[in-house]
Amino acid sequence: VQLVESGGGSVQAGGSLRLSCAASGGVPSSYCMAWFRKGPGREREGVAGVFTNLRKTYYDDSVEGRFTMSQDNILNTVDLQMNYLKPEDTAMYYCAARTNCYSGSWTWTYEYDYWGQGTQVTVS
Numbered sequence: 001v002q003l004v005e006s007g008g009g010s011v012q013a014g015g016s017l018r019l020s021c022a023a024s025g026g027v028p029s030s031y032c033m034a035w036f037r038k039g040p041g042r043e044r045e046g047v048a049g050v051f052t053n054l055r056k057t058y059y060d061d062s063v064e065g066r067f068t069m070s071q072d073n074i075l076n077t078v079d080l081q082m083n084y085l086k087p088e089d090t091a092m093y094y095c096a097a098r099t100n101c102y103s104g105s106w107t108w109t110y111e112y113d114y115w116g117q118g119t120q121v122t123v124s
Helices: none
Strands: 002-006 007-012 017-024 032-038 045-051 056-059 066-071 075-083 093-097 119-123
Touching: 002 093, 017 093, 017 119, 032 066, 032 075, 045 066, 045 093, 056 066
Parallel strands: 007 119
Antiparallel strands: 002 017, 017 075, 032 045, 032 093, 045 056, 066 075, 093 119
């Protein structure tokens, strides 16, 4: 599975961006997908992710209500719609996939088996 992110760029505070993650080779429907980000001087952190057999989408508190994650199993894409962007959202954003949707937490980076190269988002 290869994951490739796109859609990053520079935007003013209050603006919107839509990130997309394309999975070549397809992602089995049993996999759980997530978006992470790494900002300047910060650890990689979970932004949004699908977890558990309920396939519930979880969001970090800092993006709840502003970001929406969606998945298209036919096109093999996972999108992250980001609205009302803030300067603190500036980061490299990564798409990730895990085969085990039950252990640990959706935010644990080491639980993910596949990662994209990232796409930069800059908010000024």
